[in-house]
Amino acid sequence: KSSHLVIEGLMTIAPYSPEDPSVARKCFDQLAELRQSLQESHGVSLDELSMGMSDDLFHAIAAGSTMIRVGSALFGSRK
Template identity: 55%
Template sequence: ADQGPLNVCVQVNLSAEESKSGTTSSAASELCQQIAELPNLTLRGLMAIPAATDDEAAQHRAFSVLAHLFQSLQTSHPDMDTLSMGMSNDYAAAIAEGSTMIRLGTALFGPRQS
C-alpha cells in the first residue's frame, strides 16, 4: 500500500561525541538538500541529543546552536517544521530555545532496566 513519503529529521551531533550519531553542523545543509530532492522522503526538521550535563547554561548553549542552524536552514527549506531537542533532564532549556518536540521517556517510564 502506498503510504506516501517518509517524514524524516536530520540528526546533528552537536558535541562531536563518538557515542552519538548524526551529521556535523557544517554538513547538515548539504544533507538536508540531498534529502529534499528524494521523492520518497519529506524533510521535516532537525534533531539532536547534546552532551549530558546538569549545567543549564551549557544546555541552553547547545540547544541555541541547533535552533540557529534550524532557522538558517528554513530559508532554503521553508516546510521544515520540527526541531526535536530535549529529553527528560534538559527539556526546559530545549523548550526555551525553541524545541517543537521533546522526548520524555525517563520522566514518564523511569530509568531503563539494565
C-alpha cells in the same frame, strides 16, 4: 538532491552535562539558529525541532522545541 526525500525538521540530543545546564542550552540554541538559517537560505519549511529529554526539557522548550523525549520523567531511570 532527492525528489523523494522530505525533510520535516531537525533533531538533536544535548551532550550529557548534569552539572552544567548551559551545555544543553547552547546546543538547543545552535540547532534553532541552524533551522532558521536553513529555512531562509533554502526556502524550505522545517516545522519540527526535536530536542530535549527529561533532564533538559525546559531549556529545549525555551529554545523552540516542538518535540521532547520524556521517558525517564514518566517511567523512572534505567537501572
